[in-house]
Amino acid sequence: MIGLTHYLVLTGILFSIGLVGVMRRTNLLMLFFSTEILLNAVNIGFVAVSKFYGDLSGQMFAFFIIAVAASEVAVGLGLLILWYKRNGSVDLNSLQMMKG
Amino acid sequence: MNDFLFIFLSFFALLGAFGMIVLHQPVHSALSLIVTLLALAGLFALLNASFLFAVQIIVYAGAILTLFIFIIMFLNVKESNLPKEPNKTLYLFLGGIVLIPLNLLVLRAFYAMPLLREPLAEDFGEIKPLGAELFTKWLLPFELISLLLLVALIGAVVFARKDEV
Amino acid sequence: MLEPISIDIAGLNLQALLPMAILTIGALALICVDLAVKGLNRSFLTMITILFIVLDFGAVIGYKGDVRGFFDVLLIDGISLIAQVIILVASALFLPLSMSHRHFREFKMAEFYALFMFMIVGFQCMVTSDNLILIFIGLETSSLALYTLIALHNRAKAFEAAIKYFTMGALAAGFYGMSALIFYALTGSVEIHQIEQVLQERHFEPLVGVLAATIFMVAALGFKLSLVPSHTWTPDVYEGSSAPLAGYMSIVPKIAGFVVAMRLFEMLVASGVVWLEYVLYAAVVLTMTLANITALVQEDVKRMLAFSSISHAGSMMAAILIGTTQANTALFVYWIFFLFTNLGAFTMLWIVRHRENLWDERYQHPYTKFSGLVKIMPMTATIMGIFMFALAGMPPFSVFWGKLYLISAAINSDYIWLAVVIALNSAVAVYYYMKLVVYMFLHEPVTIDARLYATNASTSLKVIVGFAAIVTIFSIAFVEPLLQVITHYVASSGF
Numbered sequence: 001m002i003g004l005t006h007y008l009v010l011t012g013i014l015f016s017i018g019l020v021g022v023m024r025r026t027n028l029l030m031l032f033f034s035t036e037i038l039l040n041a042v043n044i045g046f047v048a049v050s051k052f053y054g055d056l057s058g059q060m061f062a063f064f065i066i067a068v069a070a071s072e073v074a075v076g077l078g079l080l081i082l083w084y085k086r087n088g089s090v091d092l093n094s095l096q097m098m099k100g
Numbered sequence: 101m102n103d104f105l106f107i108f109l110s111f112f113a114l115l116g117a118f119g120m121i122v123l124h125q126p127v128h129s130a131l132s133l134i135v136t137l138l139a140l141a142g143l144f145a146l147l148n149a150s151f152l153f154a155v156q157i158i159v160y161a162g163a164i165l166t167l168f169i170f171i172i173m174f175l176n177v178k179e180s181n182l183p184k185e186p187n188k189t190l191y192l193f194l195g196g197i198v199l200i201p202l203n204l205l206v207l208r209a210f211y212a213m214p215l216l217r218e219p220l221a222e223d224f225g226e227i228k229p230l231g232a233e234l235f236t237k238w239l240l241p242f243e244l245i246s247l248l249l250l251v252a253l254i255g256a257v258v259f260a261r262k263d264e265v
Numbered sequence: 266m267l268e269p270i271s272i273d274i275a276g277l278n279l280q281a282l283l284p285m286a287i288l289t290i291g292a293l294a295l296i297c298v299d300l301a302v303k304g305l306n307r308s309f310l311t312m313i314t315i316l317f318i319v320l321d322f323g324a325v326i327g328y329k330g331d332v333r334g335f336f337d338v339l340l341i342d343g344i345s346l347i348a349q350v351i352i353l354v355a356s357a358l359f360l361p362l363s364m365s366h367r368h369f370r371e372f373k374m375a376e377f378y379a380l381f382m383f384m385i386v387g388f389q390c391m392v393t394s395d396n397l398i399l400i401f402i403g404l405e406t407s408s409l410a411l412y413t414l415i416a417l418h419n420r421a422k423a424f425e426a427a428i429k430y431f432t433m434g435a436l437a438a439g440f441y442g443m444s445a446l447i448f449y450a451l452t453g454s455v456e457i458h459q460i461e462q463v464l465q466e467r468h469f470e471p472l473v474g475v476l477a478a479t480i481f482m483v484a485a486l487g488f489k490l491s492l493v494p495s496h497t498w499t500p501d502v503y504e505g506s507s508a509p510l511a512g513y514m515s516i517v518p519k520i521a522g523f524v525v526a527m528r529l530f531e532m533l534v535a536s537g538v539v540w541l542e543y544v545l546y547a548a549v550v551l552t553m554t555l556a557n558i559t560a561l562v563q564e565d566v567k568r569m570l571a572f573s574s575i576s577h578a579g580s581m582m583a584a585i586l587i588g589t590t591q592a593n594t595a596l597f598v599y600w601i602f603f604l605f606t607n608l609g610a611f612t613m614l615w616i617v618r619h620r621e622n623l624w625d626e627r628y629q630h631p632y633t634k635f636s637g638l639v640k641i642m643p644m645t646a647t648i649m650g651i652f653m654f655a656l657a658g659m660p661p662f663s664v665f666w667g668k669l670y671l672i673s674a675a676i677n678s679d680y681i682w683l684a685v686v687i688a689l690n691s692a693v694a695v696y697y698y699m700k701l702v703v704y705m706f707l708h709e710p711v712t713i714d715a716r717l718y719a720t721n722a723s724t725s726l727k728v729i730v731g732f733a734a735i736v737t738i739f740s741i742a743f744v745e746p747l748l749q750v751i752t753h754y755v756a757s758s759g760f
Contacts, residue, residue: 002103002106008450012203013203015206016196017114019199020121023195029126030126032435033120033121034120035435036133036164038442039439040140042442043152044143051225054224056225056229056233061445067248068245068438071405073168074253075252075412076435077167078259079259081175086421095425095428205476206447236272241398244402247289248402248405252409255413258374
């Protein structure tokens with residue numbers, strides 16, 4: 001019998017995968033992808049809790065998180081393109097001008 | 101049947117997420133992420149969230165990921181210019197090991213949840229009650245989301261504009 | 266099939282929306298006007314924005330409505346009013362810095378001012394809400410506008426600062442979502458007052474769950490408030506953005522984050538869940554101490570000010586940790602005085618900004634730049650010295666009163682060690698503030714050309730600096746009435 005716990009376990013594992021991706025990949029595009037995984041993990045958790053409690057607020061929150069993720073991607077990719085045009089690289093290590 | 105679907109879909113979700121962080125080429129990672137998003141959409145449908153199922157496919161997989169792939173192809177980073185990630189698999193493995201305590205904490209928190217099983221309404225998650233709630237109780241956040249999208253739009257347009265002398 | 270839904274308009278309390286609606290209409294009007302008329306003047310845009318901010322301020326001050334609004338999503342209690350006043354005053358004071366002597370491309374764009382107003386709307390939504398969803402939307406709106414504003418400066422360092430800030434903010438959004446998820450799963454509600462009620466009824470039963478949720482929330486707010494360990498990229502963000510925006514970032518996002526932290530953490534800390542108290546205690550002490558120690562070895566004044574802002578924000582988190590009415594009042598009073606002092610310090614940096622890095626190849630404002638400034642431009646050096654003394658917490662300047670009140674609040678609540686740590690850190694901080702004063706007053710000047718130091722000065726900048734200096738020097742007159750007003754508001758909202 002699949003219960004709430006199984007969905008939340010899926011949330012936890014997806015969240016950890018996203019977190020590993022954010023911390024370890026040096027490609028800026030991969031960084032943005034990993035934040036998408038984080039938000040999706042939270043989404044599936046919200047919808048699962050919403051079903052098992054009979055309350056629609058969870059689905060609402062998931063809907064708003066999707067909208068926020070869309071805007072974040074737009075601005076983030078805009079910044080990335082500006083950086084790439086300036087520096088020709090999407091490497092996290094190229095953000096080194098102000099180290100320390 | 102539901103259980104089998106859940107296991108099948110979550111397996112693909114995890115596989116896609118895992119592939120996304122491991123693969124080297126951005127396009128492969130994007131395609132892997134699409135697998136995850138579609139699997140998650142299926143899970144939404146399983147959880148009586150029919151509107152979110154449609155929104156996830158149309159907005160997330162259809163718009164956001166398309167934008168990502170478009171940008172990847174526009175940037176056209178050559179294979180040799182991609183950042184070299186030496187020992188990537190080793191680092192990812194180590195990162196996974198380091199995160200296991202955090203994961204266990206979160207999972208333990210989830211196992212100890214108090215579960216209220218209330219009987220669900222007949223049309224729970226249908227578009228009509230969802231719309232009724234969205235446009236009454238959550239009207240202000242809904243309008244603010246439109247403001248948020250406007251801010252993102254202005255930001256994107258301003259970045260892309262050519263400098264007028 | 267379609268039944269009409271009846272909503273009671275009077276029960277909606279639309280007056281609560283008026284402040285944010287004014288700014289939104291202003292921003293939209295500005296964009297539409299920019300479509301029609303080309304080449305709007307910089308002063309016109311600044312003045313229109315300040316006009317709308319003043320109207321918004323009037324709406325906030327004159328608010329006499331219900332505490333709850335709009336289907337209970339808005340919560341306009343005392344601390345929300347004070348925080349909105351601080352945000353609006355800070356915005357109105359930081360905006361004239363755009364009218365500098367040198368012309369920057371971003372200040373001629375109407376989109377800059379529209380995004381600025383949208384950002385203020387986002388911050389206002391963050392502080393006037395009790396609902397985790399609305400706080401999230403306000404947080405993201407203001408953050409996205411802020412990333413764009415930083416990147417509009419169009420230098421390579423600004424792009425780098427914007428990308429670093431964006432990555433931190435995206436991670437913060439993920440952690441916030443996770444924390445909200447756990448709170449929702451534990452209590453079945455996304456409203457903070459209901460979360461508190463249910464948690465207290467159950468005596469914080471699944472303790473691991475409550476802890477996990479709180480730690481994620483501390484991590485999320487920690488990115489915004491630059492608590493350790495999320496403070497690593499903050500000085501880079503300050504260094505890369507323009508001085509007015511860096512000064513703005515050190516004041517306004519922090520106060521919005523503090524109000525959210527106040528709403529969420531005070532109940533949790535007061536409930537006696539000891540782990541949370543220890544976690545916050547450790548975060549506070551580490552933030553103050555590490556930021557101070559790193560500021561000691563900085564060679565650039567802007568980075569030093571960034572670390573000092575992190576340290577001040579750490580002491581504010583101590584006020585939230587203490588949690589009494591006196592401590593919360595101390596937080597707001599301290600932040601008001603800190604606002605004027607930081608405004609002055611960053612405006613001085615903006616005035617002496619030069620287009621090329623004449624003194625050091627990487628830093629724009631190294632200490633050596635200010636050597637012997639008293640012989641070249643005595644007025645500038647004196648005013649900068651006053652701001653440094655004020656930031657160091659010397660009596661009778663502004664920040665001293667805030668610190669005094671905070672330490673007395675700590676001692677009154679038996680947090681003796683915390684008071685000792687705050688006092689020690691203030692003593693350590695004196696060193697790096699005095700370092701700049703020593704360079705200005707006791708070293709030999711590097712160059713005798715006074716014009717190099719005033720390339721960016723203009724009347725409006727000088728007026729702002731003068732105003733900040735006057736408030737800093739005569740702050741002793743404001744302390745008593747300010748304390749009374751703020752204590753009344755804080756107590757009336759139950760904090």
